[in-house]
Amino acid sequence: MSAPRVLVAMSGGVDSSVAAALAVEAGWDVTGVHLKLADTPGHLQVQGKGCCTLADADDARRVAGTLGIPFYVWDMAEEFQRAVVDDFAAEYAGGRTPNPCARCNEQVKVVGLLARARALGFDALATGHYARVEGGRLYRGADAAKDQSYVLYMLGPAELEHLRLPLGGLTKPEVRATATRLGLRTAAKPESYDVCFVPDGDTAGWLERRFGPRPGQVVDTAGRVLGHHRGAYRYTVGQRRGLGIAAPTPRYVLRVEPAAGRVVVGERAELAITTVELERATATDGRPLRPGRAKVRLRAHGTEVGCRVVPLDPARPHGPGAPHGGLQAHRRGARVRLELDEPVDAVAPGQAGVLYDGDLVLGGGTVTTTTPRSDPRTP
Numbered sequence: 001m002s003a004p005r006v007l008v009a010m011s012g013g014v015d016s017s018v019a020a021a022l023a024v025e026a027g028w029d030v031t032g033v034h035l036k037l038a039d040t041p042g043h044l045q046v047q048g049k050g051c052c053t054l055a056d057a058d059d060a061r062r063v064a065g066t067l068g069i070p071f072y073v074w075d076m077a078e079e080f081q082r083a084v085v086d087d088f089a090a091e092y093a094g095g096r097t098p099n100p101c102a103r104c105n106e107q108v109k110v111v112g113l114l115a116r117a118r119a120l121g122f123d124a125l126a127t128g129h130y131a132r133v134e135g136g137r138l139y140r141g142a143d144a145a146k147d148q149s150y151v152l153y154m155l156g157p158a159e160l161e162h163l164r165l166p167l168g169g170l171t172k173p174e175v176r177a178t179a180t181r182l183g184l185r186t187a188a189k190p191e192s193y194d195v196c197f198v199p200d201g202d203t204a205g206w207l208e209r210r211f212g213p214r215p216g217q218v219v220d221t222a223g224r225v226l227g228h229h230r231g232a233y234r235y236t237v238g239q240r241r242g243l244g245i246a247a248p249t250p251r252y253v254l255r256v257e258p259a260a261g262r263v264v265v266g267e268r269a270e271l272a273i274t275t276v277e278l279e280r281a282t283a284t285d286g287r288p289l290r291p292g293r294a295k296v297r298l299r300a301h302g303t304e305v306g307c308r309v310v311p312l313d314p315a316r317p318h319g320p321g322a323p324h325g326g327l328q329a330h331r332r333g334a335r336v337r338l339e340l341d342e343p344v345d346a347v348a349p350g351q352a353g354v355l356y357d358g359d360l361v362l363g364g365g366t367v368t369t370t371t372p373r374s375d376p377r378t379p
Contacts, residue, residue: 003029004123006164009113010034010064010071012056014186015128015167017063018175021182022166023126024067031122032064032071035109037080038197063184074116076108083107085197092207095256096350097236099300100195102151110152114162124162131361132168133160138284138361143171150300153354153364157286204234204242216261218245221254226265232258238271238346252346272343273370277312278353281336281365289336289363294355296338298347298367304356306341336365343373 006028008020023030034057057073064071084104091098105111114125130141131149136157141147155163167175179187194201208231218227227245229235234242239253243265251265276298283289289311295304312335338353347370354364 003027005029005031005121006124006126007113007117007120007122008032008069008126009109009128010060011128012053012059012063012186012189013128013191014176014179014184014189015130016060017128017184017186018170018178018182019126019128019166020063020069021067021178021184023164024069026166028126030067030069030126032060032067032069033113034060034071034073035080035113036073036075036077037104037108038077038085059186059189063186066182066184076112079112080104080108080197083112088195088197089207089210091350092233093211093258095232095258097348098350099151099352100197101300102154102352105151106154110155110163111159114159118162124164126164126166128167129165130167130170130172131165132359133163133165136160139168140356140359140361141165141167142169146172149361150297150352150354153284153352153361154282156282156284160284207231207233214258214261216263218243218263218265220251221264221266221270226251229263232256232261232263235263237348268345270372271345272373273345273347274340274343274373275371276307276338276340276347276353276367277369278336278338278365279368281311281334281363283363284361285363288334289355294357294362296340296364297354297356298344299351302344305344307355308339309355310337310339311335312337334365335368 006023008023008030010016010020010032012034020030020032061071084100084107087103088098088100110127117125129148129152130143130146131152132139132141138149138152138155138160140149176187195203198206211231211233214231216229216232217225218229219225235253235256237253240250243251245251249267252268252271253263254266254270255264257264281289289309291311292309294307294309296307297304347367349367349369351367352364353367355362
């Protein structure tokens with residue numbers, strides 16, 4: 001039997017470099033590909049900030065040379081602009097706080113790339129994500145501090161069947177040690193934590209340059225004007241700094257109301273919510289999310305809390321045997337209400353809510369509404 005043909009996504013960082021190396025060691029027929037995503041001008045490219053710099057592409061190419069595998073650069077900037085960058089801006093303009101990494105995996109880096117790889121005859125796609133695929137299901141990565149299952153929650157059986165995650169059982173120190181052992185030039189390369197298309201890390205400034213000033217009021221929950229802002233898109237639920245108001249105690253953003261141009265602030269206790277609704281909720285096993293108990297993570301690096309899952313309308317199953325099968329049918333998903341065991345602070349609409357059963361990722365969706373603890377509708 002011939003070795004499986006595997007396309008490895010190589011960003012130019014240590015994680016994807018080691019993923020490619022482990023794929024070679026596994027005896028797979030490996031090809032590396034670097035995605036050109038963000039059209040950041042050369043003079044704004046900073047090593048360790050963002051991604052898709054010329055240095056990143058060069059690092060990926062040199063690692064591929066060290067491993068002796070074919071290497072290509074694919075330009076997916078148009079898809080990235082439409083599905084991630086424009087979506088990111090539109091979400092902020094609508095008063096929501098998006099997770100661009102989840103959106104990118106859903107549309108470009110994993111799902112989009114996997115579809116292209118399969119069309120070209122590859123058997124699988126391998127990436128440097130810290131998560132595991134076992135028995136066709138998605139699990140947390142072994143390194144709890146680096147686990148990235150949160151941003152892969154939207155994958156279903158059709159995708160997981162052809163996804164390889166060589167780093168899932170490793171810790172970050174083990175990955176760096178492997179890179180050192182193999183003499184990979186990325187072994188000590190620092191990580192990037194910023195939104196890749198906002199290389200200076202100033203999201204508010206990036207949005208203002210895109211939308212221009214949209215002045216409005218900062219108000220309390222009674223509607224009293226406490227100050228003014230340059231654009232509601234500059235704020236997110238839970239934000240405390242940069243409000244430009246004077247108050248006897250700290251104030252936090254409770255809601256962003258872009259249509260009215262208002263940012264509503266209050267005390268920290270008012271951030272606590274007890275119920276969350278998710279839209280486009282999907283399950284990793286391809287079936288509709290079922291009622292029952294689970295744990296939910298509501299921020300990328302947030303703690304998890306127990307919850308009761310209450311489906312609000314039917315979801316369409318997805319997968320090869322489903323009507324109109326595949327990810328598009330799956331992604332339409334359903335609405336789900338999560339009744340939290342304990343209050344959680346600063347949950348912003350637009351973020352992902354991801355459900356777990358131990359290490360198993362059950363699925364998730366996008367936060368659309370929340371119910372404050374003080375809301376009289378809360379039981």
